[in-house]
Amino acid sequence: MRAAVLQAERDGGRLDPPMLAILDEAANVCKIQDLPDLYSHLGSRGVIPITILQSYRQGQRVWGETGMDALWSAATIKLIGSGIDDADFADKLSRLAGDHEVQTLSVSTSASGKSSSVSMRQERVLPADAIRALPKGSALLLATGIRPALLNLKPWYREPDADRLGAASKKATAAITERALAKAPSGRDQYGPAA
Incomplete structure (x- = not known):
């Protein structure tokens, strides 16, 4: 990645075409200590890091809470697969997915008759328990500038x-x-x- 940045600087600032740096098992195999600091800088040079982790906490173990938060924030596309068993992380994802308004109909009966009213309430689009229950072969996509999306993955094999x-x-x-x-x-x- 450092060699690619040097090449980008020789080429006027960015690699064209961009280079993908796929860091599979990044918390186990390629523990690049300054990766959270490099993340946005690499992207500006046309070096696109793709960091694959088994869990958010695994990243916290390697880069600390601040480092993992920085890496998470700098990533413009996040793909979260099934198997989330961390309640705090599932709740964080649920909050990121956001809320939507739901109509609630109330009916009451009194001596003067029946009346009904409609009120609006906020409800999570994707509650934490639904994130935890994502089936294999599906993923939650969080990308800058678009609403969260649930994906059905197509295995290359x-x-x-x-x-x-x-x-x-x-x-x-x-x-x-x-x-x-x-x-x-x-x-x-x-x-x-x-x-």
Whole structure:
């Protein structure tokens, strides 16, 4: 990512096309301590970080509460899958999804007859218990500038191009593994100093 930022600066400020930096298992495998501080800076340089965590608390364990809040706030697109068992986080997501007005009809009976009235009340669009109960294969999308959305995910391995995608993934994984194994004991390899 740092090399990409240097290249962006040589190219006038931004990479064109942008580079995706996919940080899978970011709290376990690639614990980049200053990631929360880098997040918005990277985006402004055309380096788009995609950070994948198993839970919000896992991120707090690595970057602290302030760091995880900064990372969360800087991310313009958030995709939350099923399996949320953290009540506080589920409530936070519910608040982010917002409220909507619901009509309530009240009917009363008195000596003079029956009367009815309609009142409005606020209700959560997606209560915390509904977030906790998201079925596998669905996700909550929170993106800057749009209303929250519930998505049905389409697994790549069920798509018509699954064989081609699987072969490309296997080839890329083998190349990454080969480069990692080629690393010399001195801490340097053909790609420069060790991270």
